Amino acid sequence: MFSEELEKISWKETTEKIFAKKDSDVRRALAKENCDVEDFMALISPAAQPYLEQMAFLSRKYTQERFGKTMSMFIPLYLTNSCTNSCVYCGFHISNPMARTILTPEQMEDEFKAIKKLGPFENLLMVTGENPVKAGVPYLAKALDIAKKYFANLKIEVMPLKAEEYAELVTHGLNGVICFQETYNRERYKIYHPRGMKSNFEWRVNGFDRMGMAGVHSIGMGVLIGLEEWHTDVTMMAYHLRYLRKKYWRTKYSVNFPRMRPAENGGFTPNVIMSDKELAQLTFAMRIFDHDVDISYSTRETPEFRDNMATLGVTTMSAESKTEPGGYYTYPQALEQFHVSDERTALQVTSKLKELGIEPVWKDWDSSFDCYLK
Numbered sequence: 001m002f003s004e005e006l007e008k009i010s011w012k013e014t015t016e017k018i019f020a021k022k023d024s025d026v027r028r029a030l031a032k033e034n035c036d037v038e039d040f041m042a043l044i045s046p047a048a049q050p051y052l053e054q055m056a057f058l059s060r061k062y063t064q065e066r067f068g069k070t071m072s073m074f075i076p077l078y079l080t081n082s083c084t085n086s087c088v089y090c091g092f093h094i095s096n097p098m099a100r101t102i103l104t105p106e107q108m109e110d111e112f113k114a115i116k117k118l119g120p121f122e123n124l125l126m127v128t129g130e131n132p133v134k135a136g137v138p139y140l141a142k143a144l145d146i147a148k149k150y151f152a153n154l155k156i157e158v159m160p161l162k163a164e165e166y167a168e169l170v171t172h173g174l175n176g177v178i179c180f181q182e183t184y185n186r187e188r189y190k191i192y193h194p195r196g197m198k199s200n201f202e203w204r205v206n207g208f209d210r211m212g213m214a215g216v217h218s219i220g221m222g223v224l225i226g227l228e229e230w231h232t233d234v235t236m237m238a239y240h241l242r243y244l245r246k247k248y249w250r251t252k253y254s255v256n257f258p259r260m261r262p263a264e265n266g267g268f269t270p271n272v273i274m275s276d277k278e279l280a281q282l283t284f285a286m287r288i289f290d291h292d293v294d295i296s297y298s299t300r301e302t303p304e305f306r307d308n309m310a311t312l313g314v315t316t317m318s319a320e321s322k323t324e325p326g327g328y329y330t331y332p333q334a335l336e337q338f339h340v341s342d343e344r345t346a347l348q349v350t351s352k353l354k355e356l357g358i359e360p361v362w363k364d365w366d367s368s369f370d371c372y373l374k
């Protein structure tokens, strides 16, 4: 399990190493076809800032070689904001006295139909808070059963599950799971997640192993930028990605670097700010480090920044997202988990992509192709 690997990596020493990287380390990394985590550290370090143009060039080259000039489009649907956790940075935390919604099967159908009117979406990400009693595996199985009538590719972003539970959901049409570790800093993790299931660091970080063991086709990872020193956190994620690739080599991987935005509960002030330039640097570094990983940008980012990065390494984007349960049809005014920056319609986003020479792809995977992978 990855938690055992993580024990061997010191947070403090990793931070020191990143900030000690020199110009020569960056040049060595840029000259390599296959970078290791040490090279990744050099590429995200302050020493690499003068090399952004060269990094952008390489990132674009590897992206076009592996993905062509395409952008996979997806849309999230929040099924519920009911949550038993107390994440201090999230408006859905249990102590927030707000109305809670759990979409019924009928309401799900309404949402799916409403999404289909926005654009020809086939990649759906269903999101829940963590409520195993009211929105546990049977609820998710039902949601998948209904959703597969409307969408070809179904992913979930829910509480970490047991391997057998992931395997069960695969039989209901589950293709991918996204889970954010939030931070790999084990000590500080407890401060952000004081109570509830999510306070168990090991259970969360080893969830990715359980997804791999269950044969989930696609695994998405991310750290929440705004909690801890981001250079160190994304380096831990790079170690994690390499570990998973070796162990579960049939699986597809994606990464996401969500920058914290204010929640509606008055907001948690981020401890760390990542600038656009730094996010661009990190995106290039990730692409140079792992040529095949899907890099996903959500509507948390501004239209201008998403457009700029669309040709330089990003391969998956959401559009016209609502971050409140039932936000497309049932409860358009409900409390959002966070406020989006890119408020363009899906069709506006995709026509801009076309203008940039990028073909939006609505459906890039089908379970019927799985037989060729076995």
Ligand code: SF4
Binding pocket: 083, 084, 085, 086, 087, 090, 091, 092, 093, 094, 128, 129, 130, 198
């Ligand atoms: S981040 Fe997720 S688990 Fe934490 S309080 Fe918000 S919805 Fe619940």
